[in-house]
Each structure stands twice: as structure tokens, then as C-alpha cells.
């Protein structure tokens with residue numbers, strides 16, 4: 376016994392060596408448990424991820440490279456990869472139905488909570504399936520397909536602003552334009568019209584007067600990073616209320632709140648909704664399951680989601696389409712030819728109606744191919760396995776584990792789109808028979824899938840289908856060559872698949888959304 380007592384006297388309980396030893400043993404035991412005994416222990420993946428000692432997803436959220444890094448993991452480890460201590464990413468198209476089906480026992484994970492705005496939860500961020508179903512039913516009138524015709528006028532007026540701005544640039548001898556910025560402004564204006572009946576007027580002046588765009592990008596980047604560690608979310612929310620706001624941060628929320636307030640006032644005075652063609656009008660008529668009217672906060676949250684979900688996504692799709700189409704002379708001339716022929720035969724006229732845009736079959740195939748190879752949301756969409764567990768892609772996942780599928784990864788897998796899945800080939804959508812087409816549509820996750828599928832899909836498709844043929848018809852476009860004197864900020868561009876090259880026209884960061892920046896194009900009128 377003597378040596379033991381001696382040890383206790385020499386090394387008291389709080390001695391750093393003991394504390395360090397205890398902590399190291401606890402960490403080691405934690406890592407061993409995660410690697411050997413955790414319910415996902417049999418799923419392959421990088422050892423540090425499996426140990427739970429490294430957050431691969433937080434690293435991706437910081438490095439903004441989720442798309443290609445996740446693709447690499449699947450190429451190395453197969454169809455199911457452990458990407459977090461408690462999460463497996465799956466790229467087997469057969470799992471889409473199992474994960475995203477209606478009445479699924481799987482629900483969204485806490486990741487989504489970080490995407491909520493100041494007005495609280497909305498459709499996108501509501502986790503509970505039943506609650507989500509109630510909100511979706513209540514808000515469905517705002518997204519009804521029959522309203523598309525009303526919304527079309529709003530898109531037309533923003534198209535006029537966009538063309539006006541680009542024409543002015545060309546007339547002033549400045550046909551070199553950063554399309555990443557102007558298309559974002561266009562998308563924000565359109566969504567302002569759709570949500571609140573009035574554009575923000577950014578496109579008409581061709582600039583972002585509040586310097587808001589970088590702020591929006593940062594907000595999403597931080598929200599996504601926080602989502603990878605949901606336990607810090609309440610602290611970040613608390614901190615964001617304490618820290619001083621950047622001067623421009625309140626500008627758009629201020630305008631939005633002002634417009635909502637004045638509409639409610641108008642409603643109060645007139646006693647009826649007064650025929651506005653926007654989603655605000657529909658949200659004002661929404662009812663909760665108990666029959667009560669939507670509160671001001673609910674109207675704000677629903678409107679905030681339309682503004683947040685409907686601008687980045689469409690701008691990303693438009694830029695990507697230009698990149699893919701203009702980047703391939705064969706495809707570019709086919710698109711232009713189709714539009715020119717349709718104009719000269721009188722099959723379509725401008726302003727282009729959505730129904731006429733749908734007649735442009737090659738253009739529509741290019742749009743589908745764009746959404747496939749550059750889905751606006753590449754992040755692995757996470758779902759929590761519910762009571763009783765679930766068998767997905769041939770593997771049994773126990774309750775409480777998380778599974779996810781990345782649209783970017785699934786769309787590039789041969790089992791989903793064939794051996795040329797990585798190639799931009801619009802013809803695949805035209806050559807396919809009815810059965811193949813159904814499979815390709817089913818495997819497309821650009822808008823999500825199942826009961827949580829994008830509610831604004833029809834609106835987004837309408838907007839892009841109206842605006843892009845107009846741009847292709849009016850302008851000859853080319854990518855501004857990168858040189859020491861060109862306006863580019865990056866010495867080399869980066870494609871959506873992570874490839875860095877001086878001939879790549881824009882720079883992609885891949886996180887919750889895959890945003891392009893620094894997209895300089897030379898524009899000239901085709902009729903000059």
C-alpha cells in the first residue's frame with residue numbers, strides 16, 4: 376500500500392497530468408465507440424470522420440467545396456459513405472423513393488433550423504412532418520400553378536429592365552458585363568415582384584445600392600456552417616441579436632416589412648384583398664388548421680422564404696445555363712437556331728409567354744441538363760431516421776441516425792444518368808423514351824423530392840424559361856478572356872465540379888448553394 380499513498384501525496388487529483396490522461400482516455404473511448412460500435416460503424420468513410428473527432432461537413436462548409444469533395448468520397452468508398460459521426464451520404468438513385476417518399480417516417484434534421492430567418496420557422500425549416508404538411512396545405516394557394524399566368528407579367532417587366540440595362544451598357548461601348556451580379560439583381564427584382572408586387576428596381580439601375588449581395592451570400596454561408604453543428608445555433612442566434620448590424624443589413628428587411636405593413640393597412644381600409652398578383656396577397660388569406668388567420672409574423676416568415684428561396688436559385692440556374700450553352704459552340708448555335716426559327720415562323724413572339732417557351736424543346740432540354748449538372752443546391756439534403764429504423768439502399772439504419780443525398784452527386788453518377796453522366800448533353804432528354812424519361816426525372820433532385828419538394832419549382836422554371844431565350848435571342852455572348860487587364864478578380868476560374876482553369880468563365884463556391892461569381896461576358900446585339 377505504501378507506494379499508492381506516496382503517489383496520492385505526490386500527484387493530487389487536480390494534477391494536470393491526471394486531467395489530461397482522463398480527457399485523452401475519454402476521447403479515445405469515444406473514438407473507439409464511434410469506429411467500432413456506433414450504429415453506422417459498418418459504413419465506410421474516412422477514419423477521422425468515423426471516429427467523430429473531425430467534422431468533415433463543417434470543413435466543407437468553411438472551404439465551400441462540398442460538391443466535388445462528396446463526389447470524391449463516393450468514388451472512393453461507394454454508394455454509402457459515412458460523412459459525419461451520425462450521418463451517411465447515399466448516392467444510389469433507388470434510395471430517393473425510400474428517403475423522400477410521402478408519409479415517410481424520416482423527417483428533416485436540425486440542420487434546417489439554422490436556415491430560418493428572424494421571423495421564425497417557415498416551410499423549408501419546419502422539421503416536424505405533420506406540422507410541415509399543415510403549413511404546406513395552408514400556403515398552397517400562393518404557389519398554385521394557375522397563378523403562373525398572373526406572375527408572368529411581373530417577370531416580363533423585370534426582363535424589360537434587364538434588357539434596358541444591358542442595351543445601355545452596349546450603347547456606352549461597355550458590352551463587357553459581370554453576369555453574376557446583374558443576373559442576381561434580376562432574380563431579386565423578379566422575386567420582389569412575385570412576393571410583394573413591386574420590383575426592388577436594382578436591375579434598372581444595374582447595381583446593388585445597399586451592397587446587399589455579399590451580405591446575403593455570407594448569411595447563407597454562416598447559416599449552413601452553423602447547421603453542421605446545430606447545438607451552437609441558439610448561441611449564434613443570441614449573438615446575432617447582440618452584435619451591431621452592418622448598416623446595409625436592415626435595408627431589404629425594412630423595405631419588405633414596410634410593404635407588408637402598407638398592404639395590411641390597405642386591406643384593413645378596403646375590407647378586402649385588392650387584386651394584387653403576388654404571393655403576399657395569398658399569404659394574407661391563409662388560415663391555420665384551427666381556422667385562425669395568419670398572424671403578421673407568419674405572413675412575414677412565409678414572404679421571407681419566397682424572397683430567400685426564390686432568388687439565388689434562379690440566378691444560379693441562369694448563369695450555369697449560359698456557361699454550359701455558350702461554352703459549347705455546337706449547342707449554342709442549336710439553341711439560337713431553334714429560337715430564331717420559332718420567331719421567324721411566328722411560333723413564338725416576345726415578350727415570351729411560358730407556354731411558348733415550353734415549345735422550344737431543345738432549349739428546355741438544355742435547361743434540364745443545366746439543373747442536372749449544376750443543381751443550385753448541391754448540399755446533401757439530410758433526413759433523420761424515425762422510430763423502427765429504415766432499410767435504405769439495402770442497409771438497415773437505426774432510429775436516430777441521419778441519411779442524406781446530394782443532388783450534385785446523384786446527378787453525376789452513372790447509375791442515375793449513364794456512363795456520360797458528367798457530360799453536358801441536352802440530347803439525352805430528347806432521345807429518351809417515355810420510360811427512360813420518367814427514370815431521369817425521378818433521379819433529378821435539383822428541386823428536392825417528395826413532400827418537401829420545392830414549392831416554387833413551377834415559378835422558377837417559368838422565370839428561367841421566359842428570360843433565357845430572350846437573352847440568347849437578343850445578344851451574341853462570349854466569355855471575356857482572362858488576362859492581366861481583364862476585370863476578373865480571380866486569376867483562374869473554378870467550374871461546378873471543382874476544376875480550376877484559366878478558361879473557366881466563372882468561379883464557383885459549393886456549399887448549401889453552388890454560387891458563381893466573377894462571370895464576365897462580352898455582349899453584342901445580334902441585330903447589329
Ligand code: HEM
Nearest residue numbers: 498499684685688689751752821822823827829830831835
Ligand atoms: C431554379 C430554381 C429553384 C431551385 C433549383 C430550387 C431548389 C429547391 C430545393 C432543392 C428545395 C428543397 C430543399 C430540401 O429538401 O431541403 C427547395 C425548397 C423550396 N423552394 Fe425552391 N428552388 C428554386 C426556386 C424557387 C422559387 C422561385 C421559389 C419561390 C417562389 C422557391 C420556394 C421554395 C420553397 C417554399 C421551398 C420549401 C418547400 C417545402 O419544404 O415544403 N424555390 N427549393
